[in-house]
Amino acid sequence: MTLLSTYFLPTEREPPADAEAISHKLMVRAGLVRQVGSGLWSWLPAGWRVHQRIVEIVREEMNAIGGQEMLMPVLHPAEPWRRSGRYSIEELFKLKDRRGADMVLAMTHEEIVTGHVATAIQSYRDLPLILYHFQVKERDEARPRAGVLRTREFVMKDSYSFDRDRAGLDASYERHRAAYDRMFDRCGLEWYRVEADVGMMGGVGAHEYMAPCAAGENDVVLAAGYAANIEVASADPQPVALPAGLPAPESVHTPGMRTVEAVTRELGVPAGALLKAFPIIVEGGEMKLVMVRGDHRVNEIKLGNALGEGFRAALPDDVAERLGPPGFIGPVGAQMPILLDQGVAPGAYITGANQSDSHLRGVEPGRDFEYEAVDVRSVLEGDTVAGATVRIEAAIEVGNIFKLGTRYSEALDASYLDESGVSHPIWMGSYGFGPARVAAAAVEQYADEKGISWPRTIAPFDVELVTLGKPGTEERALSDRLNEELQAAGLEMLYDERDIGPGEKFAEAELLGCPLRVTVGRRTLGAGEIEVQVRRGREGRSVPIDGASEAIAELWRGLP
RNA sequence: CGGGGAGUGGCGCAGUCUGGUAGCGCACCCGGCUGGGGGCCGGGCGGUCGCAGGUUCAAAUCCUGUCUCCCCGACCA
Numbered sequence: 001m002t003l004l005s006t007y008f009l010p011t012e013r014e015p016p017a018d019a020e021a022i023s024h025k026l027m028v029r030a031g032l033v034r035q036v037g038s039g040l041w042s043w044l045p046a047g048w049r050v051h052q053r054i055v056e057i058v059r060e061e062m063n064a065i066g067g068q069e070m071l072m073p074v075l076h077p078a079e080p081w082r083r084s085g086r087y088s089i090e091e092l093f094k095l096k097d098r099r100g101a102d103m104v105l106a107m108t109h110e111e112i113v114t115g116h117v118a119t120a121i122q123s124y125r126d127l128p129l130i131l132y133h134f135q136v137k138e139r140d141e142a143r144p145r146a147g148v149l150r151t152r153e154f155v156m157k158d159s160y161s162f163d164r165d166r167a168g169l170d171a172s173y174e175r176h177r178a179a180y181d182r183m184f185d186r187c188g189l190e191w192y193r194v195e196a197d198v199g200m201m202g203g204v205g206a207h208e209y210m211a212p213c214a215a216g217e218n219d220v221v222l223a224a225g226y227a228a229n230i231e232v233a234s235a236d237p238q239p240v241a242l243p244a245g246l247p248a249p250e251s252v253h254t255p256g257m258r259t260v261e262a263v264t265r266e267l268g269v270p271a272g273a274l275l276k277a278f279p280i281i282v283e284g285g286e287m288k289l290v291m292v293r294g295d296h297r298v299n300e301i302k303l304g305n306a307l308g309e310g311f312r313a314a315l316p317d318d319v320a321e322r323l324g325p326p327g328f329i330g331p332v333g334a335q336m337p338i339l340l341d342q343g344v345a346p347g348a349y350i351t352g353a354n355q356s357d358s359h360l361r362g363v364e365p366g367r368d369f370e371y372e373a374v375d376v377r378s379v380l381e382g383d384t385v386a387g388a389t390v391r392i393e394a395a396i397e398v399g400n401i402f403k404l405g406t407r408y409s410e411a412l413d414a415s416y417l418d419e420s421g422v423s424h425p426i427w428m429g430s431y432g433f434g435p436a437r438v439a440a441a442a443v444e445q446y447a448d449e450k451g452i453s454w455p456r457t458i459a460p461f462d463v464e465l466v467t468l469g470k471p472g473t474e475e476r477a478l479s480d481r482l483n484e485e486l487q488a489a490g491l492e493m494l495y496d497e498r499d500i501g502p503g504e505k506f507a508e509a510e511l512l513g514c515p516l517r518v519t520v521g522r523r524t525l526g527a528g529e530i531e532v533q534v535r536r537g538r539e540g541r542s543v544p545i546d547g548a549s550e551a552i553a554e555l556w557r558g559l560p
Numbered sequence: 561c562g563g564g565g566a567g568u569g570g571c572g573c574a575g576u577c578u579g580g581u582a583g584c585g586c587a588c589c590c591g592g593c594u595g596g597g598g599g600c601c602g603g604g605c606g607g608u609c610g611c612a613g614g615u616u617c618a619a620a621u622c623c624u625g626u627c628u629c630c631c632c633g634a635c636c637a
Contacts, residue, residue, distance in 0.1 A: 013586065013598070014572050018565090018630040038629065089637065108637085142561075142635050150636090203637090217636090468596065503597035510597095521596060531596090 001487045002461065004496040008045050010034075011508055021215035023440040024147030026452050030512045032439075032460070039144025039152035046460040046512065047439070051155070053458045054435040055134055057186045058157050065175040067130040067159055072112045074136050078102035080111035084411045091139045105138035110408045110430055113160045117426065118414035124164050127416060127426065128172055132159030134435075146215050148436045149396060155436065161429040162409075164416060166204075169403055169427040176401050176431045177207070184209055184398070187438050188455020188560060190445055194220050195228040196400060197301055205403040210395035211437075213444035220395045221379045223388040231301040234375055235383035235390050237293065240272030242347040246362030249332055252350070255357040258327025260294045263350065263359060271295035275349045275363065277329045279314035282307060287314055287322050289334050291351075291365075292341040292377045299378040306339070306374045324354030331369040332360055340371035396444070398437045404428040443513075446536065452513030453536045456559040461494035463556065464514040466505045468521030478545070479520035482530070485549035486518075491556060510535065515559050518552060536560060 008031075015025035016035075027033045032047030043051055059069065078094070081087040081104050087094075093105035106112070113131055121127070137156045144150050161172035177193070184191040189211050196208040208229055210220050221233035228234070257263045264271045274294030280303075281287055288311075292298055304311065316326045322336070323329050330351035331338045348362045365371055381392050406425035409415065414426045439458065446453040454460070465483050469475030476497075483495050494514060496505050502521070509517045517533040524530055529542040532552060536559070543551040 010570085012571055016630090017572065020631070035629090086637065091636065110637095139636080143631095143633090145631085198637095466596095470595090501595065501597085501599060503599070505598090506596080507598045519596075523596065 001483065001493045001495060004464075004494060005498045007494070009512070010044070011511060019147065021146035021149060021440075021444070022447050023149065023213075023215060023443040026443055026447055026511070027147055027440065030452055033148055039141055039150070041148050041151055041153075041436075049460040050439045050454070050458055051435050053460075054187055054438050055155075055157070057457065058183050058433050058435065059134075061179040061183045061186075062130075062132050062157070062159060065130065065179045067132045069133060070131055071133045072106075072109050072135060074106050074138060076104050076106055076112060078104050080115055080412065084111050084408060086111070091141060093138050093140050106135070107137055107139045108156075108430070108432070109133070109135065109158055110160065110404070110428075111412065114408045114412045114414050114428065117160075117162055118409070118412050121162070121414070121416055121426070124416050124418050127162055127164045128168050129162040130159055130172060130175075131162075132157060132431075146217075146440075148440050149215055150217065151436070154434060157433040157435070159431045161431070162414070163427045163429075164418065164424065165427055169204075169405070169429055173205070173401060173403055173429050176429065180209055180399055180401060180431070180433070183433065184211075184438075187442065187458055189398070189438060189441055191398065192220055192222065192227045192395065195232055197229060197231045197305070198402070203403055203407070204405045207401050208397050209399035209401075211398045211441035211445065212393045212395045213441055214394060215440075215444055216394035216396040218395050218397055219392050221390050221392055223385040223390040225388065226385040226390070230379060230392065231299065232305070233379040233390075234302075235379040235385045237296065237343040237377075237380070238382050238384075239345065240270055240293070240295070242273055242345075242349070243269065243361070245348040245364060249360040249363045249368055251353055252359045252361050253357060254328075254359045257357075257359070264294070267350065269350065273350055275330070275344065275351045275365075277331065277352060279319050279323060279329065280311045281314050281318060282311045283309045286336070287318065288337045288339060289323070289329070289331055290339045290341070290374075290376060291331055291344065291371070293344050294350075296341065296343055296377040296380070298341075298376055302378075303374075303376040306376050324352065325356045328352040328356060328358060329354055330360060330363070331365075331371070332363055334369070338369055338371040339374045339376065340365055341377045342373045342375050343377050396437055396441050397434075398441055399431075399433040401431045402429060404430055447513075448538070450507075450538065451511035454513045454515060456515045456556065459514050460512065461514045462491040463516045463518055463552065464494045464496060464509045464512065465518045465520070466496045466502075466509055468502050468505075468519065470499065473522075475520055475522055475525055478524065482518070482520060482548060486552060489549045489553040491553055510538070516552065516556055534559065 010031045012029045016028050019025045034042045036042055092107055095103050097103055134157050138153050141152050144152050163169045163172055192210045193207050194210050196206040198206050219230040221228050221230050257266055260271050260274050271294040275291045276294050278290040278298045319326045348364050350359050350361045351363045353360045383390050409426040409428055415423045417423055442455055443452050467479035487493050513535055515535050519531045529544055530548045532541045
């Protein structure tokens with residue numbers, strides 16, 4: 001039981017001047033977190049209670065799938081990071097110790113855990129294995145933002161699975177998937193599990209857990225039976241009415257019309273009747289021309305995955321020299337490979353002519369230029385997947401599960417001997433969960449004009465008891481007794497027994513957002529009933545004084 | 561990394577253009593009233609105006625440098 005009069009809960013009437021995100025404003029106002037520097041936050045007692053309740057849910061679910069909790073350091077020697085090839089990551093904090101040795105601050109723990117497994121595990125008999133810990137992660141983010149949603153230092157639960165083969169990894173991954181589904185359900189979040197990019201580090205499959213909210217930095221593409229990060233999403237475009245074909249491409253004078261918008265306006269055609277050219281330079285230095293429909297956009301992550309190598313956008317000088325005047329480039333006659341997005345239906349299009357102030361109309365892919373079909377465009381709202389219309393929602397990534405494969409085990413020599421004495425690399429998976437983001441996402445998803453409305457399972461306290469009686473009064477005696485009884489009934493109590501006005505108490509209680517607020521005052525005695533407010537929806541209830549604590553506990557158990 | 565903005569008491573702000581020795585609301589402390597939605601009255605405490613240098617009789621204000629923070633974008637293994 002916690003007495004509010006002595007609790008360190010510094011609330012504010014006004015949000016920080018520079019805060020934008022709801023969770024940023026409310027978590028600071030409610031006294032849950034305080035900023036130390038850019039992307040660096042302290043968790044104050046009430047905020048840390050939320051964090052710890054989330055951690056405990058995660059711990060229970062990890063243990064339930066056989067995870068073994070451990071702890072690895074944040075400060076590492078640089079050497080394993082050099083071996084894995086991640087030392088060059090810009091976001092990795094690098095420093096030297098007093099002897100001048102290179103050190104890093106861990107952004108995750110693949111290198112270290114794999115190193116332990118490499119030395120400790122020799123036999124197939126020791127597999128499978130799931131190890132995990134809750135530990136601080138350090139990332140030199142280019143731009144921390146939105147309170148605790150994107151920080152440079154944060155606690156993460158990261159787990160690592162070790163299996164003898166692909167099938168074993170699939171099984172460990174599936175266990176995590178089920179555990180993660182339960183974790184987010186238990187935390188009371190709205191969430192999606194979406195297909196995700198495996199990133200530059202390879203890997204053989206990944207999903208992200210996304211909590212939809214306004215402050216989300218990611219876009220997720222959703223349709224019946226389909227959910228993917230927009231970085232990898234694939235869908236069928238809405239059809240576009242194309243003009244009739246021509247026997248051959250025909251030049252059109254288009255003075256100064258360097259943009260799709262200018263061409264569509266001047267020629268009176270829909271943007272989808274154009275093909276837009278996106279020239280790139282791949283790692284070997286070769287220029288390639290990526291073409292998408294005029295109303296579509298190239299998705300650089302999908303393009304990178306399709307290419308299987310790095311690339312950069314071609315500079316205007318490159319384009320002018322090797323193709324044509326920027327703003328008027330097109331595929332016809334281009335002396336370079338052409339990648340045509342698969343969203344381009346057969347038909348006649350308008351493209352740049354590779355000459356100043358002119359376009360071509362009646363250009364037909366295949367007839368007028370050779371191409372390789374690729375899927376590189378960003379999905380748009382209204383596209384369809386298997387006939388179902390997609391919508392796009394902003395969301396915050398709260399967890400991810402990732403099939404690493406053997407990338408780290410090979411780099412760090414983590415192998416085992418099978419039954420016939422043959423050595424194989426261990427198949428690994430890694431699985432992240434961010435409690436701070438879960439807390440912030442819950443704030444984002446359920447806040448109203450009065451403040452936070454926590455899901456029951458992760459609230460800092462189960463019940464905030466507001467007494468309006470001064471010490472020595474009958475109503476105060478009643479509230480003191482009720483507080484004891486509710487505590488005894490198993491509820492975590494925050495007892496507001498401060499000598500301040502009722503309005504302030506109610507306002508602060510709703511700001512902090514415990515699922516139930518119980519009020520005891522003079523009126524309570526007269527009515528013979530105790531007033532209970534359900535924070536979600538701010539709905540008022542009342543329960544008889546007799547048996548009140550059990551009735552309130554029962555009410556609490558039925559909350560979301 | 562590119563663009564934009566901001567540093568004045570615990571919080572939110574005014575004052576800066578046009579230089580003259582710092583102010584408002586809230587919070588806090590004391591006293592009183594009030595007591596079911598951030599209540600009222602009276603009296604107080606608290607700030608080397610981010611930092612450093614310069615100009616000037618005089619700098620929160622002008623100049624130079626520097627640090628920090630926020631927002632948009634890029635990036636995000």
